[in-house]
Amino acid sequence: MAQAPITHQEFTRAFRDTLGMFATGVTVVATRAPNGDPIGLTVNSFNSVSLDPPLIVWSMARHLPGLPVFAACEYYSVNVLAADQQHLSQLFASRSDDKFRDLAFDEGLYGVPLLRGCCARLECRNTTRHPGGDHLVFISEVVRFDREDRPPLVFQAGAYRRLAED
Ligand SMILES: Cc1cc2nc3c(=O)[nH]c(=O)nc-3n(C[C@H](O)[C@H](O)[C@H](O)COP(=O)(O)O)c2cc1C
Incomplete structure (x- = not known):
């Protein structure tokens, strides 16, 4: 029997679940708003692009209110979260207006927030953006x-994992 065509909503759900099979690390991308407030969001679309010049890639949903700030900022940080920082992933994936309120952090170039206790921290110059x-x-x-x-x-x-010890 022929299968009923799937709806756009079903396609999107299945596509998202399929992409989710790709295991990633988790990062927090952070910068300063023009008024100086630190802002950031949880990002797993991060990846490496080029060694020379040293380039990285990530993508941000267009509907997010912080998009204009990230699009216009000169510098931002990418903070690669450690296994014991799941709470930071949850915090920075939330809609809170002041995610840094109870957080001690370092400052990088141009004051970009650098989280403590991470696996890696990258300070990036906001060079190019592409529609996606x-x-x-x-x-x-x-x-x-x-x-x-x-x-x-x-x-x-859709779930947090840890690497198995071998
Ligand atoms: C594990 C994980 C990875 C995420 N990766 C991305 C991403 O790559 N790009 C993106 O735009 N949002 C991503 N999000 C969603 C944002 O973190 C979420 O929408 C957040 O609320 C945005 O911050 P804001 O509401 O302060 O703008 C991810 C969320 C989680 C939990």
């Missing part, structure tokens, strides 16, 4: 970075 459907794709030059030998937080199929 319902997202804006950032490809940026990394100008400074540091790392610590900590196990990473992993996200797959």
Whole structure:
């Protein structure tokens, strides 16, 4: 028997679930708003692009209120979360107006917030942005970075995971 065609909503759900099979790390991308307030969001679309020049990529949903700030900022940070920082992933994926209120953080170039206790921190110059459907794709030059030998937080199929010890 022929299958009924799926609706657009069913397609989107299935597509999202299929993409979710790709295991990623979890990052918090952060910058300063023009009034100086630190802002940030949880991002797992982060990836490496080029070693020379040093470029990274991530994408931001166009509907997010922080989009104009990230699109216009000169510098931002990418903070790669460690396994014990799931609470930070949840905090920065929430709609809170003041995610940094109870958070001690370092400051990078131009005051960009750098979270503590991460696996890695990258300071990026906001060089190019490209349209990507319902997202804006950032490809940026990394100008400074540091790392610590900590196990990473992993996200797959809509759930947080940890790497198994072998
Ligand atoms: C694990 C995880 C990964 C996410 N990755 C992205 C991403 O790559 N791009 C994006 O725009 N939103 C992503 N989000 C959703 C944003 O973090 C979420 O919409 C957040 O509320 C945005 O912050 P705002 O509401 O302060 O703008 C992700 C959420 C989670 C939990």
